[in-house]
Amino acid sequence: MPDKYHIKTQPIPPRRPRIGKVGVVDWREDCANCHNCVKKACVFDRYREEMSYIRGLREMDAVFFQCMGCFSCVQQCTKGLLALSANPVYERLGNTYWTPQIIETTWTQAESAKIPVSGAGYRGRFSGPGFDSMWTDMSEIVRPTRDGIHGREYISTAVDIGRKPALLHFDAGNAASGLPPLVDIPMPMIIDMLPRGYRLPNLLPVIKIVAAQTGIIAVIDSKDWQLAGNDLDQYLPNLAMYLDTSAPLPGRELLIGMRLVEISDDGNAERRVHELKQINPGIVVAVRVELDSGGIERAVEYARQPFVEVLHLVADDNGNEIGEKKPRFIKDMVRSVHNSLVESGIRNEVTLMAGGGIALAEHMAKQILCGADLVTVNLPLLIALECTLCRDCNDGLSCPAKIGEIDIKYGVGRMTNLIAAWHDQLIEVMGAMGIREVRRLRGEVGRALFFEDLEEATFGKLFGSRKNN
Amino acid sequence: MASSLVPEKIIKEGLPDSTLETVVPQAEVQRVIKPAPPRYRNEIAKYIIRRSADCKLCGKCAEICPQGVHVFKPGYKYFAAPHQSVCIGPACKDTGHYCVDLCPNKALRMVENPMMRVLGDYRWTPDLILATWKMAETGAPPPPDYGYEYECGNSGGGFDRIRFKFPASPPLELGPDDIDTSLQLNRRNDGRPQIKIDVPWYGGGMSYGSVSNVTQLSKARAAVAFNTFTCTGEGGYMERLRPYDDHTITQVATGLFGVREETIQRVRIVEFKYAQGAKPGLGGHLLADKVTPSVARMRETVTGISLFSPFPFHSVYSIEDHKKHMDWIKHINRHALVSAKVSTPSDVDMVAVGSYSAGAHIVHLDGGYGGTGAAPDIAKKNIAMPIEYAIIKVHDFLTREGVRDRITLIASGGLRNAHDIAKAIALGADGVVVGTGELVALGCLRCARCESGRGCPRGIATTDAELQGQYTVEWGSQRIINLYNAWRIELVEILRRFGMRRVSELRGRTDLLMHLDYSNDTEQAR
Structure with missing residues (x-):
């Protein structure tokens, strides 16, 4: 039996008294x-x-x-x-998007690494905005496999990041062009940079270990690179440097060690990609596209460029379109990018990473159903350390959770536990859907139920048009 | 489709008829409504009266209150603890005996109980819980005086936004006795017994292990009183349930815990549980702490080890496999009706038709927001659609396929009261399955701790010897009988207002409904 992806966890109790409902x-x-x-x-x-x-x-x-x-x-x-x-x-706790329930369940998962289980039926609202306006489907009889108690053992959550050519060219039986580089990670999640204001200096050394232990990748701003510690060599495969417009090209030894690098979506993107590839042709370059009012168009435009391998679509912390009064939500924005790439027949050639507002394990599954290949996550990992998103640190005040003082073992343990719990929950919903590979979950709206569609098909037919309220 | 079934007479070759007769004398439970007071000393009230130090102990409040909220016993110096829960609240103002106004010293104050904020949730609002308790206590809908808003929850969608459009006066004057709420469960005309239940609902499957046997027996006795059914769930068939065989559905679920040919032969209905609404596609899970020696014995497993029911049936990967399964049960018990309990995926309509062609008498849809003793939170909220959508889809599809009248469509998954039941029927179900409502009658307040440690702190969903001793079967059955009676009164009232003689007339009458979020201007809505 091949090695299974497994995250080792152990319970890490909170440092502060628990805050109950x-x-x-x-x-x-x-x-x-x-x-x-x-x-x-x-x-x-x-x-x-x-x-x-x-x-x-x-x-x-x-x-x-x-x-x-x-x-x-x-x-x-x-x-x-x-x-x-x-x-x-x-x-x-938290705010209107990062609700107390989200914070509490994140804490529990960071402590125990377990899937939260409770008795009695669902207690919440019928549906809601954002990710709450869709359900994942299940299948009565289709299973990932017939083997194993649940077939869960055989579910793959691995994804490939990079450009996948639509077809291969051969010349006299040999491939005429090499295959573009691919990064594969065992779980459809990347740790994104924390929002400015939350970037405590002692977190990067923790994050780099978490990324390495879980086999995923953490994006670190080149400006903060020094904070990640001196022993970075062994962690390079699990780190991705983010270069904004002004950042200088990193040194050769760094680029050779890394598998993924991220650049901003300014006019220089193409030149940047060539410079980076010149140093390390095997590196995958992601272009970070902030989803502001023109974000979707830019993303679609980029995806058509042959030099673009990966697009990282980022909404604001609450998953909203950046800087808009009536913002669209990340799942809808990614879905529209995904759909327009599908229509152009180029969806398989680029990888879409989506971040912003991914707060729960279910959001990961739902975002992938809506067209992302993988998600990027930041705040939940901070919440795992008992952050309450009080924003005191943003205002220069001292942190009530004393996150600046955590020790490495606690930080790594809590973040790893959370990622493990998310991974298990992803497998749980995929098991219910009867989907064996997370690669096939991407854009599989046939395995999703959308509030608007269901309302239209049932109540709409009976009761007319839905009022906007 | 029906012709593809194996003819009944061929199956009959199998077993002699005598094995199928009920051998245990069946219990009789009268449908008698009597008060079943709450079992806790301090009841939770919607409104509470606060008494300040200005009270001169004159006793006037105790004198005037017709409800008996204030307790001033002769010979005592001070007031005893008040019976807050019988206070009707601000509605009392116009009655002429409002203690707050009449107190000579202005020492009384009425406030809404701050605990209402922590009781209940969006689906089961505090009012709904208190009203259900009141119904279980008295056997009648709570008087409007109490001001309970219990017809809907506060979830902001589905049943909670659907209302009946009652005519100004009934098109036909009917008395309560003219209205028939019974439901025929076998519509296949396949020679199997016609089973008619007196109310269009039966009790949901709760296994021994997830709930105590006191709870199971209470449900069973109420089922007898209302000539309906209860369900064993997947956890074995207690010997103590045998006197209720005729009103028990036994479940064949994926773990096959406690399923034996002999138990299948005891009952009149066998239910295949393919999936459960609260955890569709995941199978069951009984946490280790709840696997006590008696549970383990019943399930033929090991004490203290978590039990998983796998998902799905490993012998069922197609409709043909499903039919084979049905035939197996039909062969073992030649008098039983067969029900298929499925969840609500997007292709639930196909599943329902498939079940019909495989020979099911009942297709039971369990919606995504249904009850459970333990389920991953991610599953409760996110997997499969709420029951409201599924009823409409399946009813329509079965109608279009021309088989609607040959199968009984049962809905469950978040139906909390008589209004939900009536709405589900108006959307297209024949009847419903209720579960959480019964537990609330027994004192559940949905604290969601059924799974933790020794189980339910209220003694309902537990097998802990000490905890499950909190109430008796007698009290428990009376509470559920009372609740059923109150629901039936409400259902009859709904039918009376529409001038309907039978609950079956309500089925699929979506034209009698409106949705608060919609324009309600379609052809049928007008």
Whole structure:
């Protein structure tokens, strides 16, 4: 049996107290001190844990929020003194896109490396904006394979990054032109640069190890390169340098070691590619296209150029079109680039990486269904380190999560756990879809259900046109 | 299509008739509605009255309140804890006995319970949970006084945005007794028994392991009282369920846990579980902690080891394989109807027709937002379509194929109350399967901890000996009977307002519905 892609993980507990969704409000006055205190009866033993937690505190740093929200103590207290309340700290986590639920589940995955599992049915809204307006399909009988308990063992998540020629030319039986270089990574994910403002100097050494351990690639800005540490040689295959317009060409020894490099989409892109290829013909060059109002057109235009191998389409942190009042969402923008490349018959020749707003494992699967070959991820890895996206660091304030002080083992462990959990979840949805290779998931809208289409085909037929609200 | 089936008389060669008779005397449960008060000391109320230090203990509030919220026992110096949950809230203002206004010392204040914010979720709003509890307590829809908004959830789509267009007055005056809510389950005319249930719903499959046997038995007794069915789920068939054989569906799911020919012969309906809405395409998962010795014995497995039901049936990779499966069951139990429970992929309409041609009597669609004892969060939210779409698709497709009246279409996956049931039927289902609603009647509040550690802290979805002792079968069955009764009253009321004599008249009547997000100006909508 060939080697399977497997990410080694181990549980990495959080450094800070957990922030739960609900807390218990306890009016101790009027307590009858009865001997059958419901606190002793807590099924999850939370009160005892809270006591020992508080006992161990040197300073009051946070409130203990480990309540599971079952209401049993509230409903059983002899005097009815207990109440549950929404935790305001929890509700302040993140922002409207990076919701408290997203932050919480990211933390859990970064701790345990496991697929989050819970009881009871789905609790959320019927559908929503962005990635919530689509579902992945499943198949009643089609499986990836007939083997294995679930067939999951045989699902491949590997992708190739680079240009794939539509046809090969032969000259007297020999290939007339060499094959363009390809980078293959075991999972359709690349670690993108953190947004400016979040680029803490101690994160790059962590990220480079994570990329190497998981076999994926991390993009690092050439301006920050020095921060990644001195021992970069062994990590070069898992690093991709980003060169913006003004960045000088990196040294030969770096370029020889790297497999992927990324450049900005200014007018010099073609010249840049040639310069880079001259030093290392085996390197793959990605062109980073920021998805602003003209982003889609530029991307499609680039894809037609023979020198372009990979396009990295980047929306803003929330997956929105950059700088627009009524922005389109990343999944729709990538879908439109994908579709127009399909129409021109050149989709297979370029690789599309898409980033911005990829917050959950399901977004990875959905983005690929909408036409990306792979996704790029940044903020979730930061959230894995217990960041709450409070943006204090952007304003020059000190980080409440003290991310500047983390040790390497913690950082690497948490990020690796998150990536492993995402990988497992990707396999889970692919298993349900009956798709054996993530390469085939790309643009496979036959395995996706879109809110608009379903509404139109069912309610639209019955009830007329949908109101815009 | 039907002609491709093996004729019944050929199958009959197999087993002697005597093996198929019910051998255990069947339990009788009367459909009696009696109060089943909540089992917790402090109920959660929508509105609470706060008493300030200005109270002079005059006792006037206790005197005037017809609900008995304030408890001032003779001989006691202070008020006892109030019965907050019977307070009808601001609706009381116009009744002439509003304690807040009448208190001579202005010591009372009414506030909406802040805990309502942490109770429930978008699909099961706090009002819906409280109303369901009230129905399970009293056996009737909660009086409008309480101000519960329980006809819809707050999910912003699907059933929650669909409303009935009731006529100003019923086209036909009917009394509640003139209205028939029964549902015929066998429409194939294949010589198998006609099974009629009194209400157009039956209980969903919950295995022993995912829920306690108290829960299973409570569901079974309610099913007997309403002449409908409950389902064993995939986890074996408890001996204690035998007196309810005639109202039990046994499930044959991919793990085949506890499935024996003998258990298949006990029942009148056998259900093939191909997939479950909450985790379509993934198979089942019983976490290790819930595999207690008794669960392990029932499932013939090892204590403390997680159990996976694979996906899919490894013997079914085509409609032909599916037919072979059906024939196997039909051969083993020649009196049983067969149901195929499937999830809702984009080709659900083809799957439904396939099930019909393979010989199913019932095709049961379990939508993406359905219940579960444990499922990956990514699956609950993202895989397969919500049931609302699937009902419309399948009903249309079966109609166009000309087989709609030869198969019973059952929908499930997020149906929470009588209004959802009626809407599902109006969209095209014949009947529905309910699950979470029954558990809420038993005291579930959807804290989503069914899977953690020893299981449900409320003692419903657990096999922990201590936790499952929190309520008795008697109480549990009364709660579900009460809930069923309240639902039936509401369903009858809906039919009465439309002037319909039978629930079957409602099926597919999308012209009686409107969708709040749509223009509602199509031919049929007018």
